[in-house]
Amino acid sequence: AASCSSASERRRRAYGRARAAAWPSARTEQRRGSSAQRRPLAPAANMAHDLMLDPSIRNWVLFPIILVMTLVQVNRSWVQVLLKSEKPPEQDHVHHMQLLSRSARLRANNRLLSSAAFNVRRDFFRAKGTGRLRAEVEGGAPNPMQNPDGMMDMLKGNLSMMVPNIVMMGWISYFFSGFVLVKIPFTLTEGFKQMLQRGVELQTLDVSYVSSLSWYFLVMFGLRGLFTLLLGENSLPDDTQMMQQQMGMGAANPMQFDAKKAYKSERDALKFVEHVCVLDDAEKAFLSKSAA
Numbered sequence: 001a002a003s004c005s006s007a008s009e010r011r012r013r014a015y016g017r018a019r020a021a022a023w024p025s026a027r028t029e030q031r032r033g034s035s036a037q038r039r040p041l042a043p044a045a046n047m048a049h050d051l052m053l054d055p056s057i058r059n060w061v062l063f064p065i066i067l068v069m070t071l072v073q074v075n076r077s078w079v080q081v082l083l084k085s086e087k088p089p090e091q092d093h094v095h096h097m098q099l100l101s102r103s104a105r106l107r108a109n110n111r112l113l114s115s116a117a118f119n120v121r122r123d124f125f126r127a128k129g130t131g132r133l134r135a136e137v138e139g140g141a142p143n144p145m146q147n148p149d150g151m152m153d154m155l156k157g158n159l160s161m162m163v164p165n166i167v168m169m170g171w172i173s174y175f176f177s178g179f180v181l182v183k184i185p186f187t188l189t190e191g192f193k194q195m196l197q198r199g200v201e202l203q204t205l206d207v208s209y210v211s212s213l214s215w216y217f218l219v220m221f222g223l224r225g226l227f228t229l230l231l232g233e234n235s236l237p238d239d240t241q242m243m244q245q246q247m248g249m250g251a252a253n254p255m256q257f258d259a260k261k262a263y264k265s266e267r268d269a270l271k272f273v274e275h276v277c278v279l280d281d282a283e284k285a286f287l288s289k290s291a292a
Contacts, residue, residue: 050183051180051183051209053180053181053182053183057179057180057181058181061176061179061181061212062181062182062215065172065176065181065212065215065216065219066219066223068168068171069168069216069219069220069223070223070226070227070230072164072168073227073231074227074230074231076160076164077227077231079160080157080160083156083159083160084153084156085149085152085153087149092259093257096137096257096259096262096263099132099133100262100263100266102125103125103133103266103269103270104266106118106121106122106125106270107269107270107273110273110275111275111276111277111278112277112278112279113275113277114277114279114280115275115277118275118277119275122270122273125266125267125270126267126270126271131267133263133266133267133270134263134267135263137259137260137263138259138260165220168216169213169216172212172213172216173199173213176212176213177199177212177213178199178200178211178212179211179212180200180205180209180210180211180212181210181211181212181215182209182210182215183206183208183209183210184196184208184209184210185208186208187207187208188207188208189207190207192207193207195214196208196209196210196211196214197209197210197211197214198211198213198214199211199212199213199214
């Protein structure tokens with residue numbers, strides 16, 4: 001019994017020494033774990049580096065979007081030509097525009113006329129009582145609601161502009177949502193992130209990467225020069241000009257043209273023209289060069 005008790009006592013002492021030796025290392029590991037939990041997570045630095053874009057994205061997403069947009073733009077120009085109504089311009093509007101054009105040419109080329117010739121032509125336009133630009137004309141722009149043909153042309157223009165854009169945006173959002181297509185080869189500020197990364201909600205993604213939906217808008221507004229070369233100067237509908245005409249900013253449009261204001265503006269422009277004829281001293285300049 002004495003030997004059994006001594007053996008059990010030795011085992012308890014050995015267990016106590018082993019536990020005491022293992023206790024500091026356990027506390028150290030516990031402290032390390034708690035400090036690791038309290039340490040803030042480092043930002044995802046891997047997103048700051050360049051992404052490796054799959055070449056299949058270029059072949060099956062980037063190029064198809066450009067090709068389809070080019071074909072849509074060509075078809076849109078043809079539809080615009082088919083929907084455009086051929087109607088003769090109004091006689092009064094043509095008369096006003098030609099008169100203003102003649103006055104503008106006189107202001108632009110006044111240096112080629114002598115003083116007497118310029119004064120005669122200026123009096124023809126703005127002399128009191130007899131000047132052509134002082135004729136009594138109807139003031140105020142006509143109400144576009146009273147012109148059904150103009151309203152129909154405006155509706156056709158809106159359809160040809162809005163329907164292809166809606167279809168293209170729906171097609172890109174459905175098939176290519178979330179794709180990152182290209183990387184701009186220069187740095188940009190964070191203010192461009194909302195414009196270049198539509199449909200990709202990643203805060204750590206570099207601003208220079210462009211999503212599929214943003215690429216559509218860049219191509220739509222950036223390839224106008226190419227479309228002009230392919231289709232011609234006047235065959236391509238201008239979305240910006242169409243919007244300006246709808247908002248009443250296009251003065252050349254007969255629906256917004258005010259002849260009275262245009263006449264007054266042209267009279268004032270002719271009044272302040274400082275005429276200097278370049279032919280007055282032509283003989284002296286020629287003789288001086290010949291003598292030299």
